[in-house]
Amino acid sequence: MGARILVVDDSTLVTDAFEILFRAAGYDVTTAGTVAEAVGHGRASSIDIMLLDLSLPDGDGLEVLEMLEANGRLPRATLAMTGHDDPKIRQRCLDAGCADVLLKPLPIGEILRHIERHLA
């Protein structure tokens, strides 16, 4: 079975699009729209890659990382997704333990390349 990807974004338009993309690329995909949902999925099964939007309705996306870490269930790699090309935001994500920070939106070829690289 393919690696497991958790997509966290408050817009179902975004999670739906990624779900179709990653399924088509042969991955196992789960989606979440809130911090609570994401933490729930992360606790229930081990995640290889988490794509994490920073602004979620019930809190800051980086809280997901914090809570999963407290439970010893960190994904192998977390890629933060942000719309702002801001060095401060970038640093905050890296400090919180993200493996990389991707600027939304990214061409699908590049997203897939990032994921492969972090799975390797």
Place this chain on the structure above:
Amino acid sequence: MTTMSHKVDHADTAQRLKSLELQAKEAQTTIEELNARDALKTQFLSNISHDLRTPLAAIITHAEVLRDGMLGDLNEKQRESVTGIVSGGQQLLDMIDEILTYVRGAGDQLTLTRTEFSMIELVDQVRMLNQALAAKKKLTIERLNGDDLPPVYADRDKLKHVLGNLIGNAIKFTPEGGRIWIRMSRYAQDADQLVVEVGDTGRGIAAENHELVFQEFAQVDASPSRPHHGTGLGLAIARKLVELHEGTIWVESELGKGSRFFFRIPLNPARG
């Protein structure tokens, strides 16, 4: 008689003072109202840009998945059509991003992150990024010189944005078969400053519009039927970004005789 007129003068002055005070107060209220409305407008632009971006990004992702045949093979016409969705979406996204950048600039939320880098490498990178667009109109983009220039200490991303805007405009406003060039030199009056020129053989800009084009939302041809579309923010943003570098930006052009846009920035400002 004299005392009388004095008295009248006093009363008059007091009255005039009072009315001036009133006017000043009214003006102050108007300024406050305008500022509040301006802040509201800025907030609105920022929110709407962000909210437009999300569904648009999803549309583009869906279209890319289809285009790349990830959900099954497409015939040539289908692929062309879906490719059109992707590029249309991307163009829209670029415009939204331009509005967002402008809003952040207007709100003084832009700060410089300086690093040392080679301007010629940056120019060549932006040239490469625009190659496909230029090729479509049979335009050439050349860098004429610059190999002997020292590195600059500046915000690479922001200058990339400036160059991107200038070259983007040159492509947009130059008819098929034209030429676009980039030339760099030290400023004649002050060798510590770098001058970058982006020139084209396009339609040019009349002298009376040289100031106007740098103003926000300003377009020489603003009619809805105009052949080129855009937000009219590109040069206003470019000016903002250049001025953040303590530089200046200007244009030399005549209608029908091409345009040369210049910006000048300190090569290596005191590091602090």
